[in-house]
Amino acid sequence: MPLGQRAGDKSDSRYCGVEVLDFPAGEGLPAVLNHSLASAFDFILAPLVDPNYRPTPGAVLPVSASDLVLGPAQWSNHVVGKISEWIDLDAEDERLRLDSELTLKQEIAWASHLSLQACVLPAPRRPSCANYARAVNQILQGLTNMHLWLRLPLEKSEPMDDDLDKVKNNSQMSEKVDSWELWNSFRLLCDHSSQLCVALDILSTLPSINSLGRWFGEPVRAAILQTNAFLTNAKGYPCLSKRHQRLLTAFFNHSVQVIISGRSNHNVSPVSEGVLSGDENYIEEAPVRHALSPYLDYVAYLYRRMDPLPEQERFEINYRDFLQSPLQPLMDNLEAQTYETFEKDVVKYSQYQRAVAKALVDRVPDDAVSTTRTVLMVVGAGRGPLVRASLQAAEETGRKLKVYAVEKNPNAVITLHSLIKLEGWESLVTVISSDMRCWNAPEKADILVSELLGSFGDNELSPECLDGAQRFLKPDGISIPSSYTSFIQPITASKLHNDIKAHKDIAHFETAYVVKLHRIANLAPPQQVFTFTHPNFSPDANNRRYTKLQFEMLPDTGSCLVHGFAGYFDSVLYKDVHLGIEPNTATPNMFSWFPIFFPLRKPIYVPDGSPIEVHFWRCCAPTKVWYEWAVTTPSPSPIHNSNGRSYWVGL
Amino acid sequence: MPLGQRAGDKSDSRYCGVEVLDFPAGEGLPAVLNHSLASAFDFILAPLVDPNYRPTPGAVLPVSASDLVLGPAQWSNHVVGKISEWIDLDAEDERLRLDSELTLKQEIAWASHLSLQACVLPAPRRPSCANYARAVNQILQGLTNMHLWLRLPLEKSEPMDDDLDKVKNNSQMSEKVDSWELWNSFRLLCDHSSQLCVALDILSTLPSINSLGRWFGEPVRAAILQTNAFLTNAKGYPCLSKRHQRLLTAFFNHSVQVIISGRSNHNVSPVSEGVLSGDENYIEEAPVRHALSPYLDYVAYLYRRMDPLPEQERFEINYRDFLQSPLQPLMDNLEAQTYETFEKDVVKYSQYQRAVAKALVDRVPDDAVSTTRTVLMVVGAGRGPLVRASLQAAEETGRKLKVYAVEKNPNAVITLHSLIKLEGWESLVTVISSDMRCWNAPEKADILVSELLGSFGDNELSPECLDGAQRFLKPDGISIPSSYTSFIQPITASKLHNDIKAHKDIAHFETAYVVKLHRIANLAPPQQVFTFTHPNFSPDANNRRYTKLQFEMLPDTGSCLVHGFAGYFDSVLYKDVHLGIEPNTATPNMFSWFPIFFPLRKPIYVPDGSPIEVHFWRCCAPTKVWYEWAVTTPSPSPIHNSNGRSYWVGL
Structure with missing residues (x-):
């Protein structure tokens, strides 16, 4: 049963699951599932194979239930598979490594047979997990529909402040590993597979806001909320800290499903919404009590407490993270x-x-x-x-x-x-x-x-058009707009990267897209790129531009991956009247422009503390105008879109 | 006139050029060329356009000679164009930047018109040269045959020893820049263009041996030997230090042409070979004296003094750096x-x-x-x-x-x-x-x-074959070979990278090649990968392998780019009788195996002092065997050849 209804929002975050901790032996899975569904959970995260099993030649896999005990739709809609947690593909012991790999492959094969939508892979046991990644990558090559969610603890990252250099010089020396780093290595080894996603374990402590922020650009599919992360309110009911509440709301807004996990620490009677919200008119449902129901009730309360989606957001929801080619209003006639x-x-x-x-x-x-x-x-x-x-x-x-x-x-x-x-x-x-x-x-x-403005200001050739038009402006005449400026900021946007990568060519990585950015992480504040002022009667005036920008990442972000740059514009129409979409100064309730996105052929890893230096060029030829872009720090990228070979705007 | 003849070696390094320092005004170029050719130089490196020229609308480019004054073959065979050295595309001053770009493009266009084989681009004036690279990259997109040689000083790299950390944390802080770093940024920005090469200025001091070694894996086309780099021998003639001599010999061996440059510091009479070599029977040629002839004489002496190419090298010369697919002797029948x-x-x-x-x-x-x-x-x-x-x-x-x-x-x-x-x-x-x-x-x-051994030992499936054959070996019987081990080492190999890249697909980057490695830099000593021992009657025996290796680069190498891994094998035939191609223990005068090369889809930049960690897997399925490989340090690569999708050996 969904957590609630939110006008216009049909995302997966309405659904809440529960993790089954003990192996339901003796075909007990249907009972567990029924109990969970009856208790208003939408799905279960359940082990598929007896965790005591080790591969033996000729043995029958001791599964938690044969495919016959549940209908295909039940398996597919209500069960997320949990791969055995004992597996350790990077163990020193070769026997354990080989057994782990075999088990992993057998369990995934079984889950595929059941048409499950997803399986959760246990968190890597070591910072170095190349063999685990290699086996998963092999599996990913053959998967058709199923997704794999790599489970990772959302842990506090390193105590980076006082021994930054030590950590930098030898990342092995740090005792704890930033789980984002683990994810990043894993997905790079798996070459950004679009079927490899993340399930984050939410624990009682949370890392810094900016370090959390990175995850909103990553394919996080589930937040596994541990009962230990809950506090207890005055009436003995579970509740979450303000920071946890904000995080959960952010997950809801980013289509991340919650899965409740752990042993119950709150043995309380059925909660009424009234207890939580003060609303005494709440009608209680039939009390089918699951041990984790109090936690579900609280999560549902948080969900329903969210503000409804603003009308504009509702209107734009289908455009979220959808790549559109920019208009060519000069070359083409609009419809x-x-x-x-x-x-x-x-x-x-x-x-x-x-x-x-x-x-x-x-x-x-x-x-x-x-x-x-x-x-x-x-x-x-x-x-x-x-x-x-x-x-x-x-x-x-x-x-x-x-x-x-x-x-x-x-x-x-x-x-x-x-x-x-x-x-x-x-x-x-x-x-x-x-x-x-x-x-x-x-x-x-x-x-x-x-x-004549595009999402990036000058990208629909306003400068060239107005240069042509200013011939018939009086010398003291006014141009509205009188100027406009483009802005960029580095972002994590794995969804956009994968959508572009699906084209399997370079040209799509050298194209700027208009896109309603949603599942992204903003890594640094936007900075100005190009400015054009009108009229401009200077004889030296030209519309070629070159700007080099250096971005410092938001404090406490940790390392991150930059998939490209979000672009915006701001325009001075006349004196203090401006118009724009640059996030810090955006004109409210205006919907004519989505941001623009400049991708990078290969995402750039930015180590903790390193700036990123980027170059943007606006190039002009007799029949077209185009941008080129490149990163030089922390490591040089190729120059994108040389001579406008992939993307240009016709004059 | 070539420097000399070396049996079997027809490489460009037989030719020696001379740099024309002053602009030959008034169509003086033919005279300069004739004088140089008459003085036994093979070609000139000459300015094409008056260096005092700055772009002006409508102006005619003041070239050093119209295309009519020399025949097409003369232009093409005997002139390398020198782009004006005043250009500065990364200047703060926008006017200078734009003038520089225009001049660069005009001069290259002129050189293309003349069908020159190459132009030398002046060394970047600053460590940050993204705009220069952008303009060159644009030019490269449109060039058909001409090559561009980026001029760089072969300078001592940084005093890295005592303030390594400072340099690491902020590369801007170091006063001098390792010119290899400059090259690396430039070529990465230009996306490894195969028409972008290097011309190195050889000065009086030289960097460390290992730092020099990196260049042998790079597309160095010319060594511009400065007269200032010469010493004076007892008789007043120019000569070179032992280190310079060794470097020049290495260049000769790697098809690098020498260009002599600078003002004469040795005003001596025509030298006879006897003066240099002690051979009194040398017959002097007609004394057409070029100011730099003494230097040419010395370079020719060094060339002729080289040992002739060994017969085996002569036999293999056409295989140098030529990628061959490994044999499949099990699946296919040899011819x-x-x-x-x-x-x-x-x-x-x-x-x-x-x-x-x-x-x-x-x-x-x-x-x-x-x-x-x-x-x-x-x-x-x-x-x-x-x-x-x-x-x-x-x-x-x-x-x-x-x-x-x-x-x-x-x-x-x-x-x-x-x-x-x-x-x-x-x-x-x-x-x-x-x-x-x-x-x-x-x-x-x-x-x-x-x-049954391949270049990488087990890569022609010797293990699988011998597993099948040991059924009919007595329990105390002997297998010859009794074991074999594969080895790898990281290398710089830009030529191989470009040849693979020309296929424009991933599959060719996930294939291992048999190749007579020549234009490469060995970056670290080889290490063992997989070992197989025969017979092996253990019930647990299997032929899957996984090895993780960490390489420390040779001391004082500086940063480097790893294009992939060279692979070798060594085999113990019986007790102390071995056979192999691992460079440190290679069996002399054996020619059955060239090394194997495992490429990387994207070359990995290894910062100075960083190790490189690499993983190799040998994977087995019922009908095939294959390798997968990946780098995890300093930054993760994708896992190559997952499931043997691009390259495998059939059982």
């Missing part, structure tokens, strides 16, 4: 559907209206409003939203306006004409069906309004 | 040509003869020679060379022999029968046309002789 979507972004146009209003007031003093008619040109008018915003700004400020609506898409021009007729703007607006770069304007403009 | 080649290896068979002789003497005491007939079985008899060696051993020791020659290749069996008839061995040898793994022997053997 009506695309205009329709973008025109719904009320916030964006109200920002433009504010900017135009301020510019009009600055340009035309109050005592000149009746004598001055401002010439405003909307370049890239589309189906007219900026024309409307400009006219509304004029009305709001009482300024007279003459508007030219310049648009290169002949289909949009048709709509523009209809709009003007419909709105009765014939005397105010002249429609020009032309590319702004080659239009011969009959007069010069006071104000040039455009919205 | 007559292959038998023919291997049977010529006199040394190998004389070692076998020695081993059999010792075994016979141990087995049959002198007082039993007349009464005892030893049963010897040659398993994998081929066309009979081991039968012959065994019979010779019997004759030599006066022991009586009964030989079974077991061979699975029916074609070879035909030859065996002819041989026996020809030699009159009918009473001594019984030919068995069968796979040794399924032959039902009529009696048991005292001695089992086989030669």
Whole structure:
């Protein structure tokens, strides 16, 4: 039974499982499963094979239940297999190594036979686990649907502060190993297999926030919440620390399922929601008591207590971590559907209206409003939203306006004409069906309004278009926007990496994608990349750019893996009116732009304490513009997208 | 005019060039070239464009000579272009950066127009040279035949000994940069372009031997020998220190051309070979004196003084660094040509003869020679060379022999029968046309002789074959070989890497190759990998293996790049008679085996002082045997060849 319902959110995190600690001997598994399901758990994490079994030639595998005792759907939907925990593939003892490998392969084969969705692999017993990884990697090559979840303790990482150098010089010397490092080695050895995921054991202590943050870019499928991690509230019921609560909420938000595990430390009577929330109207269910029910009740309470998903998030939920190629609005003509979507972004146009209003007031003093008619040109008018915003700004400020609506898409021009007729703007607006770069304007403009921005600011060639349009801007004229700046930050994004890798070519790793970033870890604050200012009448002006940036990772992050760079923009429309998606200054409730993502062909491992140095180029040729990018610290990457061979924007 | 002739060696190192320091203004290039050629230089390294030129719109590039003043063959065979040295693509000053990039591209375009074979790029002016690399990388994408040689000083690397940690923590802090590091960053940024090579400036001081050694695995095309690097001998003539001499000889051996550069410091009369070598019969040539002729004379003297190439090297010269797929002698039948080649290896068979002789003497005491007939079985008899060696051993020791020659290749069996008839061995040898793994022997053997070894020892499945054959070995019988061990060592091998990369797939990076290693750098001494002992009657015996090795790089190497692992074997035939290709113990003058090479999909950068940890697995399935391999330190690689998906040996 799901933990609850959250409008718009159909993710797996609604489901909560329970770990079966003891081997259900004598085909006892169906009883255990029924008891758990009756107690409102959704699935069990159960051992499949008697842990006392060691491989013997000709022996029948002593499984916890034959495939016949449960239906195929029950196996598949309600059982996650737990691989025997005694296995130790990196033991010194060769016999133990070989037995472990054989058992691992037999158990996975059995789980595949049962069509289980996933099996949990026991945590590696040693920091060096190459042989374990080799065997798992061999298994992964042959798996069709099943996923393997490598179990790892979410432990406090090293006491890095006082003996950083010692740890750096010899990672073997540290007594505890950061479990993220173990995961990273394991998945690198398995070459980023998309079927290799993580199940994290949540214990009573938690590592630093930033070190936890890394996991949100990793394929964490389950949080195994240990009963020992719970505290006891005043009434004797289990509860979690504030930090644990926040972590669980974050997991819920990232589609991570909870599995409750351990022995009960809280032998309490059935809890009512009222006890937890103060709501006395809660109706109790039939008390089928599982020893871990009190913990489930608390987890369900946390789930239901979450704020509902904001409407915008709900709207965008299907775009999460989905890679889209950026638009080419200059080379291609947008379709009506695309205009329709973008025109719904009320916030964006109200920002433009504010900017135009301020510019009009600055340009035309109050005592000149009746004598001055401002010439405003909307370049890239589309189906007219900026024309409307400009006219509304004029009305709001009482300024007279003459508007030219310049648009290169002949289909949009048709709509523009209809709009003007419909709105009765014939005397105010002249429609020009032309590319702004080659239009011969009959007069010069006071104000040039455009919205040619991409997720990375200049990536839809706003600079090149406005260079072409500023010919017909008065020398003291105003461009709205007056400038825009791109930003990047390094991120962990294993899901995006795997989706790109699935194409099996270099070109997809040299393409920037528009993507609603969700399952990612931001590793360092964003920094500015390129800025463009308009108008720019300098004779030396050009739109080529080169920027070198150095990022320091957030404190206490530990080591991490950078799969690429998230990109954003911020734009100054006019004076203090800005518009953008850079996370720290993002315009609220605006949905026209998702971030952009620049991948790395090979993810870069950044050791704890090391900066990452990255280079971005904006390159220009007569018919196209493109970016190249490369990392030089901590280790050089190839330069991506040389000569725009994989990804470019046509002029 | 080449420096000299060396039997069998037709490499580029016979040619010596001279650097033109001053721009030959006014179309003076042909005169400079003619003077140099007349003075016995083979080519010139010359500036192509006036170094005072800065890009100006519409300007004509002030080249040193129009393409018309020299014929196409002259340009191509006798001129290496020198790109203007003032360029600085990583300058703070954007104007200088853009001018530099434009000049670089114009000069390369001009050189391409002239069909030059190579241009020398000036050394990067700063440790951080990403923008330079980006521009060069863009150029490389469009180059068809021309190579670019990045010029780098062969300088002493860092004083690493006393402040290793400081350097490690912040490589910017060190004053001098190891030029290999610069090269490594540059080529990684350029993604190992096969057209990007190195020209090393040889100065008066040299770095440590091991740090020099790294360059022999890199694509060094020219050694630019500075006149300042020369000493003066007692007669006033230029000469080189012993270390410089050894370095130059090593360059000659690795097809590296010398270019002499600098101002003359030795204004001496034409030198005769006699002055240098003591040979008074040397005939002087017509004295066309170039200022740098004394240096050329000395270099030519060093070249001619080299020992001639040994016959075996001459025979193998065309195999150098040429990747061959290993034989599959078990699955495929060898051809007559292959038998023919291997049977010529006199040394190998004389070692076998020695081993059999010792075994016979141990087995049959002198007082039993007349009464005892030893049963010897040659398993994998081929066309009979081991039968012959065994019979010779019997004759030599006066022991009586009964030989079974077991061979699975029916074609070879035909030859065996002819041989026996020809030699009159009918009473001594019984030919068995069968796979040794399924032959039902009529009696048991005292001695089992086989030669089923591959370059990596067990890689042609000797263990599996001998497991099948030991059924008919007496419990106290002898196997020759009695054991064999494989070895690996990490190497730099950029040429091999590029050849494999040209296939543009993963499979070729997961294949082991047989290769006459030549342009490589050995980075650490070889270590043992797997050992097999025969016979092995233990019930637990199996042929799966797993070994983890840690290599410490040779002292003072500095950082390096590991492209993969060279593999060898050594085999104990019987007691102290061994046979093998492990470099430290290799059997002299044996040519049956080249080393094996296990590549890495992505070369691993090993920082100065770091070990490299590598894992090798020998995996067995019912129909095939394969290796998997992975690096875990300093950073994990993917596990190569999982499940033998790319490379395996059929059973």
